[in-house]
Amino acid sequence: SENHPLWTEIDRVTLEQLHYAKLGVGEGGWDIFAEEGEMRMYKREQEIDGRVVDPLKAVHTVKGVTGHEMCHYFFNPDVRMEWETTLEQMTILESVSEDTLVFLQIHKRVWPAAQRDALFWSHIRSVPDARDSDGPRTWIVCNHSTDHDKAPECKNGKYIRVDLTVCMVCQTIVEPPKNGAEVTRDNLTCKVTYCSEINPGGWAPAAALRAVYKREYPKFLKKFTHYVYEQCKNKPILF
Numbered sequence: 001s002e003n004h005p006l007w008t009e010i011d012r013v014t015l016e017q018l019h020y021a022k023l024g025v026g027e028g029g030w031d032i033f034a035e036e037g038e039m040r041m042y043k044r045e046q047e048i049d050g051r052v053v054d055p056l057k058a059v060h061t062v063k064g065v066t067g068h069e070m071c072h073y074f075f076n077p078d079v080r081m082e083w084e085t086t087l088e089q090m091t092i093l094e095s096v097s098e099d100t101l102v103f104l105q106i107h108k109r110v111w112p113a114a115q116r117d118a119l120f121w122s123h124i125r126s127v128p129d130a131r132d133s134d135g136p137r138t139w140i141v142c143n144h145s146t147d148h149d150k151a152p153e154c155k156n157g158k159y160i161r162v163d164l165t166v167c168m169v170c171q172t173i174v175e176p177p178k179n180g181a182e183v184t185r186d187n188l189t190c191k192v193t194y195c196s197e198i199n200p201g202g203w204a205p206a207a208a209l210r211a212v213y214k215r216e217y218p219k220f221l222k223k224f225t226h227y228v229y230e231q232c233k234n235k236p237i238l239f
């Protein structure tokens with residue numbers, strides 16, 4: 001897919017998001033707004049043209065799965081409706097390559113805002129790291145809004161199109177078992193960083209939208225990570 005017209009942007013945005021995900025939440029005005037077990041969610045209150053576009057950064061630690069497994073399930077369209085409860089419809093408009101798809105998603109209406117859709121490319125890749133003696137430990141999925149000639153023009157379409165950039169960055173930590181025993185899921189920990197910037201694309205009441213964000217993001221990340229744990233627990237480890 002290196003010669004696809006989107007490739008330059010996919011490569012640039014994915015690497016930018018990888019860097020952004022690695023930045024801590026110590027500086028830069030992040031407010032914690034949810035904390036449940038190992039999951040911590042931060043946001044920055046930001047409005048563009050009077051619209052709430054609060055950037056979100058979530059960190060989570062999940063035992064018993066690898067970063068590859070977490071990103072595989074986040075990327076995989078076949079299982080999305082299993083964990084994404086706010087979707088009404090999901091269509092793949094283009095399969096750019098094995099690791100890059102273009103989605104059109106229609107999200108359930110969030111009262112009192114008008115219903116939204118999202119048109120974005122989704123790219124998955126492992127992040128090579130010289131220190132990883134036995135294979136890459138970090139994986140990323142990046143979702144970024146794009147135009148596509150197979151998508152309805154949002155003008156005469158029923159839905160307001162959101163503008164989004166999302167990344168799911170997952171790092172595997174293997175705690176080597178005693179006396180050279182085989183690695184089991186008990187030795188695995190996955191460090192998850194999820195970042196999202198969503199411009200609602202049209203008017204939406206700030207207070208209502210912030211209430212939706214506060215409710216939906218923790219629910220989404222808990223449900224998704226639990227789903228992956230359940231899917232993987234009785235399967236061979238995918239490093």
Ligand SMILES: O=S(=O)(CCO)c1ccc(-c2ccc(C3CCCC3)c([C@@H]3C[C@@H]3c3ccccn3)c2)cc1
Pocket residue numbers: 084086105107110113116118143162164166196198200204212213216217220
């Ligand atoms: O991580 S993903 O790429 C996973 C693939 O689906 C992704 C996650 C979330 C969205 C999303 C799209 C629209 C809206 C709103 C904006 C105005 C009215 C609808 C929201 C609001 C933030 C709240 C929300 C948060 C989490 C889950 C669902 N809802 C979120 C899109 C993609």
